[in-house]
Amino acid sequence: MKLLLLTLAALLLLSQFSPGGTRKCWNLHGKCRQKCSRKERVFVYCTNNKMCCVKPKYQPKENPWKV
Template sequence: MKFLLLTLAVLLLMSQLIPGDTQRCWNLLGKCRHRCSKKDSVYVYCTNGKMCCVKPKYQPKPKPSWLF
């Protein structure tokens, strides 16, 4: 019985200490962070002031300037 209570206490403590997933942005393809990794780039900013880190393959392609 003590082992069961100890296990439950440890699981409860771990659920409080392990951070959850970050806030999602850019149609759920990006993550709001203070810093982006080398693979990600900033396209927009989140509502909480953090950068929305999005992989370049999910960012819209810029239109050529010669098209109207």
């Protein structure tokens, strides 16, 4: 039983330091990363100086009628 608790505690601790954890940005549709994937584009920058990688369908469209 002690071994099980020790294993669970170690896994919980390691999950806090895993590199896969990213911060959310752009109304929770984007993720703060050093490099975006092919299907994502940079629209804004996060507060930690990383790029906010957002899928194009969640980025606002430009207004073609505005001069």
